[in-house]
Amino acid sequence: MLDRIKVAAQYCIPQHLISRLAGRFAQAEAGKLTQAAISWFIKRYKVNMSEAEQESPADYASFNAFFTRPLKAGMRPIIEGDEQLAHPVDGAVSQLGDIEQGRVFQAKGHDFSARELLGGDKALAEEFRDGKFATIYLSPSDYHRIHMPCKGTLRQMVYVPGDLFSVNPLTAQNVPNLFARNERVAAIFDTEQGPMAMVLVGATIVASIETVWAGTITPPRGKQVFSWDYHNNPITLDKGEEMGRFKLGSTVVMLFAKDAIDFAEGLSAEQTTRMGELFATRK
Incomplete structure (x- = not known):
């Protein structure tokens, strides 16, 4: 029942408006508010920051910068061979x-x-x-x-x-x-x-x-x-x-x-x- 409610709700919500508002917050450089959001996200979703080029939430000026974070060099080696x-x-x-x-x-x-x-x-x-x-x-x-x-x-x-x-x-x-x-x-x-x-x-x-x-x-x-x-x-x-x-x-x-x-x-x-x-x- 809960799953059906979750799916049905998506037909009702203003998808584009919510996404635009989320986008504005994600690109904002809001100081402590941004850092708090990043810290919460890391804890909530168990993000492995040891792989990131910059490991501390304080290193990211915006949520977008954190979300699209680069990894440390060599963290994802590419399979070799043209085939x-x-x-x-x-x-x-x-x-x-x-x-x-x-x-x-x-x-x-x-x-x-x-x-x-x-x-x-x-x-x-x-x-x-x-x-x-x-x-x-x-x-x-x-x-x-x-x-x-x-x-x-x-x-x-x-x-x-x-x-x-x-x-x-x-x-x-x-x-x-x-x-x-x-x-x-x-x-x-x-x-x-x-x-x-x-x-x-x-x-x-x-x-x-x-x-x-x-x-x-x-x-x-x-x-x-x-x-x-x-x-x-x-x-x-x-x-x-x-x-x-x-x-x-x-x-x-x-x-x-x-x-x-x-x-x-x-x-x-x-x-x-x-x-x-x-x-x-x-x-």
């Missing part, structure tokens, strides 16, 4: 597997359209038909920078407006079409194994999504999908290089073309991931 893909984030696998008839599995009884996930572009979605997907959830305690699983050249970025439901496991199991209805940014890369989509999904109180090439993605509010083409201004990122970050936590959905990769042996739903470890191998 090996690295995990892009710290988190936990929500689901992974085959894209079947253009649809991506979300949870028991729920799936969603790859075309809708990518903003409605039919030709783009066709590049991933019969390919593979992986959905990785970042909890509040995780490291929230997103890195490249392999070397790739940015071809296109797509911003898709939408809702801001929570993306935790409970919501994924109960809100239909969750990852293709929430606000999101899809980055499309050309790689040695073919096209790869990295879709950064927004959520309740996720103040913003950033990429290293465009900064904070904040198109005007509304229902319009925005797309940026990078063919004439190619941006190439190496394996393990940062490609984006969440200001407050969320989910990454990755799409790969048919016969492009095999996931690492034993990788399965609910498994913890660590950025840089073996994620998949190129076919």
Whole structure:
């Protein structure tokens, strides 16, 4: 009963207003209030600050600076080898597997359209038909920078407006079409194994999504999908290089073309991931 109430409440709350207010607080440099919020968060979510480049809450002027904190050098070594893909984030696998008839599995009884996930572009979605997907959830305690699983050249970025439901496991199991209805940014890369989509999904109180090439993605509010083409201004990122970050936590959905990769042996739903470890191998 309590779980149903939690899910139902998300349909009623002003998701965008709450997220905007959270974003204002997260970027504010409010001195002792900011330090108190960071200290509470560390204790509440058992954040391992020994991994952080700066371990003390007093080292962070804003909550955003704390939440997107860098790690100490060498804390996440990147798997070597051109055939090996690295995990892009710290988190936990929500689901992974085959894209079947253009649809991506979300949870028991729920799936969603790859075309809708990518903003409605039919030709783009066709590049991933019969390919593979992986959905990785970042909890509040995780490291929230997103890195490249392999070397790739940015071809296109797509911003898709939408809702801001929570993306935790409970919501994924109960809100239909969750990852293709929430606000999101899809980055499309050309790689040695073919096209790869990295879709950064927004959520309740996720103040913003950033990429290293465009900064904070904040198109005007509304229902319009925005797309940026990078063919004439190619941006190439190496394996393990940062490609984006969440200001407050969320989910990454990755799409790969048919016969492009095999996931690492034993990788399965609910498994913890660590950025840089073996994620998949190129076919």
